[in-house]
Amino acid sequence: MVQTMKQKTLRRAIIAAVLMTVPLLGVAGLEAVITGIDGKVEVRLSEGGEWTPAETGQSVPTGATISTSFQSTAEITIGESRLEVEALTRMRIDELIEESDTDRTDLHLQVGRVDAEVRSSENRDTEFRVSSPIAVAAVRGTDFSFDGANLEVSDGIVSLSNRYNETVSVGGGESSTTTGTEPPATPAEQSESSTRVTVSTDDEGEEETTAPSGPSTGGLTINWEFDTGR
Amino acid sequence: MRHLTHIPTVAGRRAVSFRPRTVVPLLVAVFTATVVATAPAQEATWSGTLDGTGSGRFADHLEEDDLSSSLTAALTGRGFAEIGTDSTIEMVVRPSYTWTDDRPYLLDLERMYTDVQVPQIVGPASVLRLRAGRFRLAAPDPGLFNDTLDGVNASVSAAGVRVRAGAGYSGLILNPVSNIRVSPADVADGADDDELFGPQRIMAFGELSVPEVALRQTVRLYGIGQWDLRDAEEGETTIDSYYGGAAVDGPIIPGLFHSVGATISYADAEDTDSLGILSRAQLRYFRSDWNSSRLALRGVVASGLGGDTDQFAGISEQTVGTVAELPRENIAYGELSYGLRPLAGAPTRTLRDIQTSLTGRMMFRMDTDRPVDALGASQTSSGALLGTEAVAQVGWRATSDLGVSVDGGAFFPADGSSGSFTDQRATEYLLRLQVSASF
Numbered sequence: 001m002v003q004t005m006k007q008k009t010l011r012r013a014i015i016a017a018v019l020m021t022v023p024l025l026g027v028a029g030l031e032a033v034i035t036g037i038d039g040k041v042e043v044r045l046s047e048g049g050e051w052t053p054a055e056t057g058q059s060v061p062t063g064a065t066i067s068t069s070f071q072s073t074a075e076i077t078i079g080e081s082r083l084e085v086e087a088l089t090r091m092r093i094d095e096l097i098e099e100s101d102t103d104r105t106d107l108h109l110q111v112g113r114v115d116a117e118v119r120s121s122e123n124r125d126t127e128f129r130v131s132s133p134i135a136v137a138a139v140r141g142t143d144f145s146f147d148g149a150n151l152e153v154s155d156g157i158v159s160l161s162n163r164y165n166e167t168v169s170v171g172g173g174e175s176s177t178t179t180g181t182e183p184p185a186t187p188a189e190q191s192e193s194s195t196r197v198t199v200s201t202d203d204e205g206e207e208e209t210t211a212p213s214g215p216s217t218g219g220l221t222i223n224w225e226f227d228t229g230r
Numbered sequence: 231m232r233h234l235t236h237i238p239t240v241a242g243r244r245a246v247s248f249r250p251r252t253v254v255p256l257l258v259a260v261f262t263a264t265v266v267a268t269a270p271a272q273e274a275t276w277s278g279t280l281d282g283t284g285s286g287r288f289a290d291h292l293e294e295d296d297l298s299s300s301l302t303a304a305l306t307g308r309g310f311a312e313i314g315t316d317s318t319i320e321m322v323v324r325p326s327y328t329w330t331d332d333r334p335y336l337l338d339l340e341r342m343y344t345d346v347q348v349p350q351i352v353g354p355a356s357v358l359r360l361r362a363g364r365f366r367l368a369a370p371d372p373g374l375f376n377d378t379l380d381g382v383n384a385s386v387s388a389a390g391v392r393v394r395a396g397a398g399y400s401g402l403i404l405n406p407v408s409n410i411r412v413s414p415a416d417v418a419d420g421a422d423d424d425e426l427f428g429p430q431r432i433m434a435f436g437e438l439s440v441p442e443v444a445l446r447q448t449v450r451l452y453g454i455g456q457w458d459l460r461d462a463e464e465g466e467t468t469i470d471s472y473y474g475g476a477a478v479d480g481p482i483i484p485g486l487f488h489s490v491g492a493t494i495s496y497a498d499a500e501d502t503d504s505l506g507i508l509s510r511a512q513l514r515y516f517r518s519d520w521n522s523s524r525l526a527l528r529g530v531v532a533s534g535l536g537g538d539t540d541q542f543a544g545i546s547e548q549t550v551g552t553v554a555e556l557p558r559e560n561i562a563y564g565e566l567s568y569g570l571r572p573l574a575g576a577p578t579r580t581l582r583d584i585q586t587s588l589t590g591r592m593m594f595r596m597d598t599d600r601p602v603d604a605l606g607a608s609q610t611s612s613g614a615l616l617g618t619e620a621v622a623q624v625g626w627r628a629t630s631d632l633g634v635s636v637d638g639g640a641f642f643p644a645d646g647s648s649g650s651f652t653d654q655r656a657t658e659y660l661l662r663l664q665v666s667a668s669f
Contacts, residue, residue, distance in 0.1 A: 163316075165355035166387050169446050173484040181318070181347060181357075183387070186448075188479065188487040191516035195524040195569065197585035197625045199633035201668035202279045202304070204341070204366065 030096035030103055032060040032078045039072025039087070065092045068112070079103050080119040081128065088112050094131075102127055118156075134180025136161040137170075150177045151184075160184045272311040279304050279668045287553075290656035291606060300330040304340065320345040322365075338404055340378065341365050356388035367398045370437040370452035371475055371493045373508055373530075373558075375546040377409050379433065392439040401430030401459065411547035412456065413469045413499075420547075430459040433545060447480035450491075456545050462500060471497040471543045486515045497543035504540030506533040506559075522571040524587075527564075534560025534597030550593060552621045553641035553660040557603050561616070563593040569623075583627035589639075591619040595650050606643065606655025615644040617651065621660075631669065637662040 034041075034054050041054040044065045051067065054074060060066065067090045068074055076083040078096065080103075085091060089112020097104040103120065104127040118139055120126035128139045137151050137160040151160045155172040166183040170176045174187035175194070185193070280303050287296035304326035311319050324341040343363030351358040361383045368376040381398025400410045408428025411417050416429045437452040454473040462468045477491030492509035512528040530550075532542045541559050548558035569587030576582050593616040601607040602616060621639030628634065641658045643651040 164349055164357040164387060166357070166392075167390075167441075169442055171446070171481060171484055174481070187481060188489075188514065191485070191487070191518075192514070192524070194518065195516055195522040195571070197571070197583050197627050197633075199625045199627060199635040199664055199666055200281065201631055201633055201666045202281070202306075 030079050030098045030105060032076055032093055032096055034058045034060060034066075034074055035077045035082075036073075036075030038074070040069035041072055041074040041085075042067045042069075060093055062093055062096050065090060065110075078105050079126075081105065081126070082117045082119075083107075084115040086113040086115065089114065101125060105129065107131070134163060135178045135184070136165075149179070151175060272309065274307070274309045276305065276307045277668055278306070279666065281667075282665045283662065285660065285662035287658060287660055289658040291654055292658075298331055300328060302326055302328040306341075314348075316350075317346070317348045319347075333406065336404070336406055338407055339364060351386060352388050356386065358384065358386050360384045364402075367396055367433070369433070369435055369454055369545070370394070370450060371454070371473070371477070371491065371508070373510070373548060374454060374473060374493065374544060375410070375433060377546050378403055378407065381433075390441065392441065394437040394439070395435065397432065397434040399430075399432050400428050403428045409546045412471065412543065412545055413458070413467060415460075415463075415466045415468075417547075431545075432457050432459060442480070445480065447478055450477045452476075454493075467499045467501065469497055469499045469543070471495055471545070482513075485517055486513065488513050495543045497540075504543065506540050506542030508532045508542045508544075520570065521574040522585075524567075524569045526567045528567075529562070529564045530558075531562040531596065532559050534595070534600060551591060551619050551641060552589070552637065553619055553639045553658055554593065554604075554617060554643075556593060556616060560596050560600060560602070561593060562596055563591055565589060565591045580628055585623075585625045587623045587625075589619075589621045589623075591621075593617055593619070598650075602650050604651075604655075606651045608645065608650055608652045611645075611647065611650060611652075613644065613646065613648040613650055615649050617641055617643040617649070631667055633664075633666040635664045637664075 034043075034056055037054055037056055042051040043054045043058065043060060044051050044067070045061065046063050047065075054066065060076065066074060066076070066085055068085050068087050070087055072087050074085040076085060079098070090110040091112065091114060092108040092110065093106075094108050095104060095106030101123070102125045107114070107130045109130050109132045114130060116128070116130070118126055118128045126139060130137060132149060134149060137158055139156065139158055151158060151170055152175040153170045153172055157172075158170050159167050160170055160176045160178060161167040162178045162182065162184055163180050168176055168184045168186050170187055175190050176184045176187060177190060178184035280301070282299070282301045284299040285297070304324055306322065306324040308323075309321045313319050321344050322341055324339070326338050326340050328336040328338065330336070341364055343361050343365040346358075346360040346362075348358045348360075350356060362381070364378060364380050365383075366376065367379045367381055367383055377400070379398030379400055380402050381396060383394070383396035385392060385394040400408055403410075405420065405422075405425045405428050408420070410429045410431055411420060412429070412431065419425045419429060433454070433456050435452060435454040437450060439448065439450045441448045443449050452473075452475055454475075455470075456472075457470045458468040460468060473493050473495050475491060475493035477489065479487065479489035479491075481487050488511070490509075490511045492507060495504075495506045495508070497504045497506070508531070510528070510530045512526065514527075515523075515525045517523045532544075534541055544558060549555040550558050550561055550563055567587060567589035569585055571582060571585050573581040573584055594614045595602060595616060596614075598612045598614050601609050619639060619641045621637060623635060623637045625635040626633065637660065639660050641660075643649065643655040643657070645651045645653045645655070
């Protein structure tokens with residue numbers, strides 16, 4: 001049967017619409033919800049937008065920025081994960097995606113400190129990433145990275161990368177740091193420097209050094225749990 | 231910047247003016263100064279340090295107590311500039327003045343180097359780090375050398391692999407400062423006050439490092455060469471030496487880290503050659519919640535002349551033991567140390583930055599047919615034990631600009647049939663005070 005040009009065009013349009021719809025069926029948005037506020041916490045929904053007081057139960061969309069004031073904190077729940085936004089922190093939510101088998105969260109820490117408890121459900125991967133202007137840290141096994149100057153891990157394994165993608169894995173009870181341009185300290189180096197006191201005041205005078213100070217752009221603590229019981 | 235054009239001088243000697251062999255560091259300084267001066271973004275800082283050390287050795291076999299002290303004043307200047315989009319250049323200059331008991335003064339140029347960092351050199355996730363000039367250059371096995379040299383060090387990180395290569399020349403380092411001691415001629419020159427500079431040797435190395443290749447273990451492979459540039463004089467010999475080695479380090483369980491490695495040496499002299507080995511293993515356990523505790527167990531074996539191997543040929547002069555200071559060849563030792571910060575929970579950093587540590591060490595001869603090269607060595611005993619040593623240290627970083635430490639220790643030499651010393655070598659004690667301040 002010979003198809004007319006109009007029939008061909010209509011058929012292609014239907015196929016294209018179906019193909020465009022299929023991926024959307026497997027991708028939904030994770031939701032970030034403010035579940036606790038202590039002190040003055042503000043939210044800006046977009047760059048250049050107005051700062052408004054945050055409210056408990058408020059949903060924070062992608063592109064929004066959260067700001068905490070002096071002696072103020074906020075708790076944010078993203079899926080199974082929980083974030084404690086410490087005082088004097090400004091953090092932007094860059095990505096919240098729930099794919100068919102992966103929850104993907106991408107946060108940008110402009111300044112301050114965040115404590116995170118990253119959890120994943122059974123049979124699902126979690127890609128949890130926090131970035132700062134100088135480094136990248138990521139939960140291992142999910143191909144995603146996280147930027148920050150100082151990293152402390154309570155449990156699990158997180159990778160910390162600098163600007164040049166030089167990476168170290170940081171396990172539970174370990175820590176690392178990077179200036180952004182130097183390779184991140186290995187956990188052994190970091191443990192050595194944090195347990196030893198350097199007497200020499202010459203920066204290069206001794207091999208053992210005190211804990212690297214790093215830039216003051218903030219740090220991140222990740223508590224990683226994998227719950228297989230649910 | 232006048233100090234840049236002055237090569238250090240030793241008291242009582244003629245000042246060293248410009249010579250052809252001063253051209254390299256001079257060119258580095260001129261080049262860097264030009265780049266820093268013309269770069270769009272730049273900053274410069276300076277600082278100073280004062281470091282004092284006083285120590286005393288006490289033992290019955292010493293004719294008199296061995297007391298010594300030194301004071302070093304140094305200025306450090308830094309210039310930093312961005313070049314291009316994300317590349318940087320930094321220059322560091324550090325002249326120093328040292329006063330000691332036996333030398334009225336020593337004017338030295340401790341550091342004068344340029345750092346260049348160029349990202350995306352061989353791909354988007356890569357970086358080249360280059361350092362050239364005078365600086366402390368550490369071999370892939372720091373047990374070989376970790377000394378101030380004039381040279382270059384370059385590293386490239388890309389695709390999960392790090393490659394490092396470097397080379398240095400020791401012939402422009404002042405003799406009292408140089409620690410390069412390969413041949414008997416080096417040792418003799420080191421004790422000769424008429425020698426202005428250290429041994430003229432070139433060191434070069436290459437290293438391939440694969441971080442976290444499996445189970446978070448990092449593997450390193452390296453090769454090192456060292457060449458004597460001097461002609462052998464009557465009764466002397468020149469020694470070139472070559473090294474190859476491998477090391478693995480990484481975590482075992484949370485808080486526990488290991489490091490194992492071995493370096494094989496091949497020394498080539500005019501009339502003989504030798505094959506030696508230096509191997510080491512270390513375990514370190516850290517518990518920050520136990521007052522920042524650090525427990526370390528370490529073992530090192532440096533081959534001697536017996537068995538299937540020859541004497542391990544090092545490059546820098548290395549000694550074993552804080553008090554004993556025995557030569558690091560034909561020796562095996564085990565060491566256990568524990569340190570903590572007793573006031574780790576204090577509210578102020580001034581109190582938190584107090585550290586105490588204890589170290590115990592046992593040392594053995596590998597080849598018992600050869601007496602140890604030390605005072606009071608037995609010429610007849612076949613005992614392997616050299617002795618034991620205990621050292622205690624208290625360090626305090628009172629402020630960011632002031633640090634103080636006190637070390638005290640004792641070496642108990644082993645004599646009799648199981649020991650390597652005669653009873654002429656008595657127990658030796660060391661007490662040392664160090665103070666460091668900056669401004």
